[in-house]
Amino acid sequence: MSxxxxxxxxxxxxxxxxxxxxxxxxxxxxxxxxxxGCLSYVLHVAQDDPTAFVMIERWASPEALKAHFAQPHTQAALARIPPWLAEDVRISRWTEVELTRPEPV
Known part of the structure; x- marks a missing residue:
């Protein structure tokens, strides 16, 4: 299961x-x-810098994310946007962690 x-x-x-x-x-x-497979795709801008953004994405699986990068609209954006950026895009991937609370003693 993914x-x-x-x-x-x-x-x-x-x-x-x-x-x-x-x-x-x-x-x-x-x-x-x-x-x-796209669960959420939301753009945020820094409160103190209107040029600083973070896209917070949630994907149903690694396969859905891989399919996203293969989409024509994604490929077009990846080719079109970089000259307009002040620095390279930093992308990191995360997995949700569910922690349980310890039982009271």
Whole structure:
């Protein structure tokens, strides 16, 4: 059985390309949310820096995430957005941990 995957994608737009990045991301988000296995795909912006973003993604399985990266809309965004960024995208993958509370003594 596959476990869900959480992805954090951190990136920073060049100030002069902020609108370009936002437009491209809006298109990517709309298409990605329709994909099978996409549980959540939400963009966040830093409160103190309008050019700093993190996309928090939840995927039903590693296979669903792999399929996402193969989608034409994802490939197009990955080719289109990098020149508008101030630094490389940092992507990390996470697995949810469920901890139980110890029983009182």
């Amino acid at each position: 476990v869900p995957v959480t992805v954090l994608a951190h990136f920073r737009a060049k100030p002069e390309h902020l609108a370009d990045v936002q437009t491209a991301l809006a298109e990517l988000i709309a298409a990605t949310r329709q994909e099978a």
